[in-house]
Amino acid sequence: MTLKLYGLKNCDTCKKAVKELEASGRDAELVDIRAEADLAVKLPRWLAAVGDKLVNRSSTTWRNLSDADKARAGGVSLEGLLLGNPTLIKRPVIEADGEILVGWTAETKAKIG
Incomplete structure (x- = not known):
């Protein structure tokens, strides 16, 4: 089974995740969230x-948001904020066996196996 990783082609963390997965014998496909992903369906x-947890609050995009937009991140319009600013999505988002995992952390690696 091929794991789908949603991120950015130039994201170092995403590249590292794909490289580590492939080195461990797993098939991994990186889908660019800006160019290839259907975020209206996925989000x-x-x-x-x-x-x-999907919001990357340590990103440059987050720091450049207005206070009003940051306030939206806690409310019902979070989906709209992420649709308008896909680089706010914490990367990678991994779809594995029906589970959604966010970030390339020790916890994520353990769940993938």
């Missing part, structure tokens, strides 16, 4: 699974 599912 509701991701948000239902992980909530605002």
